[in-house]
Amino acid sequence: MAKAFKRTSRGIAGSLHEPERKLLRDLFDDVITLLEERDEIHRVDPAEDLDPLYALTGMSPDRGPLPEPSDPATARLLPVASDDEQVANEFRRFGEQDLIAAKIGRLREAQFLMENTRIVLDEAAASRFAQALNDVRLVLSQRLGIRDEQDSERIGQINDAAQVQTSQDYMALVYNLISWVQDTIMQALLDSEY
């Protein structure tokens, strides 16, 4: 079983056992795949390489607004940035690729952490690991249909492997495990500050 992350003299330390680490590796992979699929939309048509404005600035003003991600999980990772449609479109056009790259970077780093049982992190690394775990939770929350606090409470009650009957139950169990791990990291980080 996982051991809570705690503040120690060497950093923020906790343990995850092999089945948990394998599960998390796969989940980090799933989220990376979702983001990489979305990233395709930003790839520029080779013909556009010839556009002098694009060559100069990397901007392609002729293309219309980017559609929002069709998968609700991807949409939750890359949310709408404004109720003003034009502001939101511009934000997506110019910022989404960087956001995708930053998220993928943290997810890959988190995957590397899954090599060892004992995980010891400095504060910045613990924060990045928590961000990667949070992205997994955001994706799972969409798959589990968590739309309000009642849903979240109902899902939160599934924490006994013996009760698990369906794949949804199993996913809920995993979601709760990750929430717990993330929360222990947050408590450790909050302990250390101020």
Added chain:
Amino acid sequence: MVGMTVMPEILEETSEQVRHDRKWRLIVWNDPVNLMSYVSYVFRSHFGFSAQKAEKLMMQVHHDGFSVVLTGSREKIEAHVQAMHGYGLNATMSQEA
């Protein structure tokens, strides 16, 4: 002033509509996934808010459904929205009326 120093010709449509004298708000919205501890931590570490201020804003998001966390220039608020999305928080920006 407000962050429209970037490529004005290209952003022409927007610059006609956006009033430069009004500030922008960073709004963080409640959602049923983000942990309260996490949101508090993000408010403390990203914005450098005190524990009390971070806690107060987090509770405001939790109870009222949203909180206006900061106001400022478009450029500044854009950067913070991007950072909040990096953390997985539901954040939007809008210009003050």
